[in-house]
Amino acid sequence: MDFKLDKAHQLQQELFRSFAETEIRPIAKEMDENEALDLDMLKKAAKYGLFGIPYSKEYGGAGSDTLAYTLCMEEISKVDASTGVTISVHTSLCCSCINNFGTEEQKQTYLRPLVDGSKFGCFGLTETNAGSDVQGAQTTAVKDGDDWIINGSKIFTTNSGFADTCILFALTDRTVPASKGLTAFIVDLKNTPGITVSDNIERMGIRAASNCIVTYENVRVTPDRVLGPLGKGFKIAMTALDTGRIGIAAQALGIAQGALNEAIKYGKERKQFGKPINAFQNTQFKMAELQTKIDAARLMVWRAACAEDNHEPYGPLAAMxxxxxxxxxxxxxxxxxxxxxxxxxxxxYPVERMMRDAKITEIYEGTSEVMKMVISGSMKLK
Ligand SMILES: Cc1cc2nc3c(=O)[nH]c(=O)nc-3n(C[C@H](O)[C@H](O)[C@H](O)COP(=O)(O)OP(=O)(O)OC[C@H]3O[C@@H](n4cnc5c(N)ncnc54)[C@H](O)[C@@H]3O)c2cc1C
Structure with missing residues (x-):
C-alpha cells in the first residue's frame, strides 16, 4: 500500500495544475457570468490531451489511467467546476461507453475523434419522468428496415449545446422493464435531422457548463450506431455511471480544495482586531478540520480510481x-x-461561485440518497 503518487502521476498533476492556472483561472469568473464556456479554451484543453486521459494511445488517447484522470478533475475543478464537469461527462460518460462496449469499428470511427479531442461527447439518459429511477424512460427506438427511428426527449444533457456525439438511451422493447428494454445508440448530434437542442437550462451552479434539453423527433439512425447488444442499455449506462462517479467525486474534491486555498490566502491578508484572521486559533482549528476532511475524501477518490485501474470491483467504492x-x-x-x-x-472572490458549484455534486450521476442505496446494497460484515 502506497499513499503517494508516483513520479509520472506527479508530473501529470503539475501539467493539469499549470493548464488550469494559466488557461482557465483568468476566465473562470467571466464564463460563470456569461453562462458559457470559452470554446477556444476547451479546444486547447483537448490539444493538451485532457479529453482522453484514461484511453489507449491506440485510439488516440493519452494512454494513462483513471488515477491520472482524477488528478485532472481535481486540478481543473479547483479553478472551475464547469470545465471539470465538461471533461468528466465527455470522458467518463460518453467515451467509456464506446470504449467498454463498442466494436473495434465503432472505436475507430466514433471513439478516436472523441479521445483525440477533435470532437466533444455527451450522454443522454435522464428524462423528465426518469431521473433516479431510469425505469420511467419513455424515449423509444423503433425498427424501420435496418434503421432505427428515435422519438423522445432527454433533459439535463451536459455538453449538448456544443457536443458532436451523444450516447443516447432509448427503449427498443416496451414490453419489458427499462432495465431490459433500453438500448444505447451513438448519435451524431450536429448532423442528424430531427434533433433539437434547447438553450442552456438556467442553473444555480456550474453555470458555464452546457446543459440542455435534447428532443428527438423521428430521428433515423443506421444499425452501425447501435452500441452493445439490444436491451443492454441499462447495463451500459450503469457501468458508465460507476466510473463517472469517480470523476464527480474528484470534481467535488477540487471544488473543496480550491475554496480552502482561496480562504487561506484571504485570511493571511485580512486583518481584524489588529491581526490577520488566520492568526485566530478558532480559524486555524477550522482550517485544520476542513483540510483533514478533504484529505480523507481524496484518499477515497484515489482508492476507487486505483480499484478501477486494477480491474477490481469499484462501483460501491466510487459511490462512497x-x-x-x-x-x-x-x-x-x-x-x-x-x-x-x-x-x-x-x-x-471565487468562493461564492464554488459554494454554488458544490451543490450539484450531491445530485448528478446519482444523488447522495442513490449513493447510499448502492453502498448499502453491497455491504458485508467486515
Ligand atoms: C446540472 C445537471 C447536469 C446533469 N447532467 C446529466 C447528463 O449529462 N446526462 C444525464 O443523463 N443526466 C444528467 N443530469 C441528471 C441527473 O443525473 C439527475 O438530475 C439526478 O440523477 C436526479 O434525478 P432527478 O433530478 O430526476 O431527481 P429525482 O429522481 O426526482 O429525485 C428527487 C429527490 O428524491 C430522492 N429520491 C429519489 N428516489 C429515491 C429513493 N428510492 N430513496 C430515497 N430518495 C429518493 C432523490 O435523492 C432526490 O433527493 C444532470 C442534472 C443536472 C441538474
Missing part, C-alpha cells in the same frame, strides 16, 4: 467516494464563505 467528497465540498465551501465574511459572499 462521491457521497463523501460531495458532502465535504458543500461543508468546506460554506465554511469558506463564512470565513471570508461579506467578501466571501461577493462575486469579486
Amino acid at each position: 467516494a462521491k457521497l463523501m467528497a460531495s458532502d465535504v465540498a458543500n461543508q468546506v465551501t460554506r465554511e469558506c464563505v463564512q470565513f471570508m465574511g461579506g467578501y466571501g459572499y461577493c462575486r469579486e
Whole structure:
C-alpha cells in the first residue's frame, strides 16, 4: 500500500495544475457570468490531451489511467467546476461507453475523434419522468428496415449545446422493464435531422457548463450506431455511471480544495482586531478540520480510481467516494464563505461561485440518497 503518487502521476498533476492556472483561472469568473464556456479554451484543453486521459494511445488517447484522470478533475475543478464537469461527462460518460462496449469499428470511427479531442461527447439518459429511477424512460427506438427511428426527449444533457456525439438511451422493447428494454445508440448530434437542442437550462451552479434539453423527433439512425447488444442499455449506462462517479467525486474534491486555498490566502491578508484572521486559533482549528476532511475524501477518490485501474470491483467504492467528497465540498465551501465574511459572499472572490458549484455534486450521476442505496446494497460484515 502506497499513499503517494508516483513520479509520472506527479508530473501529470503539475501539467493539469499549470493548464488550469494559466488557461482557465483568468476566465473562470467571466464564463460563470456569461453562462458559457470559452470554446477556444476547451479546444486547447483537448490539444493538451485532457479529453482522453484514461484511453489507449491506440485510439488516440493519452494512454494513462483513471488515477491520472482524477488528478485532472481535481486540478481543473479547483479553478472551475464547469470545465471539470465538461471533461468528466465527455470522458467518463460518453467515451467509456464506446470504449467498454463498442466494436473495434465503432472505436475507430466514433471513439478516436472523441479521445483525440477533435470532437466533444455527451450522454443522454435522464428524462423528465426518469431521473433516479431510469425505469420511467419513455424515449423509444423503433425498427424501420435496418434503421432505427428515435422519438423522445432527454433533459439535463451536459455538453449538448456544443457536443458532436451523444450516447443516447432509448427503449427498443416496451414490453419489458427499462432495465431490459433500453438500448444505447451513438448519435451524431450536429448532423442528424430531427434533433433539437434547447438553450442552456438556467442553473444555480456550474453555470458555464452546457446543459440542455435534447428532443428527438423521428430521428433515423443506421444499425452501425447501435452500441452493445439490444436491451443492454441499462447495463451500459450503469457501468458508465460507476466510473463517472469517480470523476464527480474528484470534481467535488477540487471544488473543496480550491475554496480552502482561496480562504487561506484571504485570511493571511485580512486583518481584524489588529491581526490577520488566520492568526485566530478558532480559524486555524477550522482550517485544520476542513483540510483533514478533504484529505480523507481524496484518499477515497484515489482508492476507487486505483480499484478501477486494477480491474477490481469499484462501483460501491466510487459511490462512497462521491457521497463523501460531495458532502465535504458543500461543508468546506460554506465554511469558506463564512470565513471570508461579506467578501466571501461577493462575486469579486471565487468562493461564492464554488459554494454554488458544490451543490450539484450531491445530485448528478446519482444523488447522495442513490449513493447510499448502492453502498448499502453491497455491504458485508467486515
Ligand atoms: C446540472 C445537471 C447536469 C446533469 N447532467 C446529466 C447528463 O449529462 N446526462 C444525464 O443523463 N443526466 C444528467 N443530469 C441528471 C441527473 O443525473 C439527475 O438530475 C439526478 O440523477 C436526479 O434525478 P432527478 O433530478 O430526476 O431527481 P429525482 O429522481 O426526482 O429525485 C428527487 C429527490 O428524491 C430522492 N429520491 C429519489 N428516489 C429515491 C429513493 N428510492 N430513496 C430515497 N430518495 C429518493 C432523490 O435523492 C432526490 O433527493 C444532470 C442534472 C443536472 C441538474
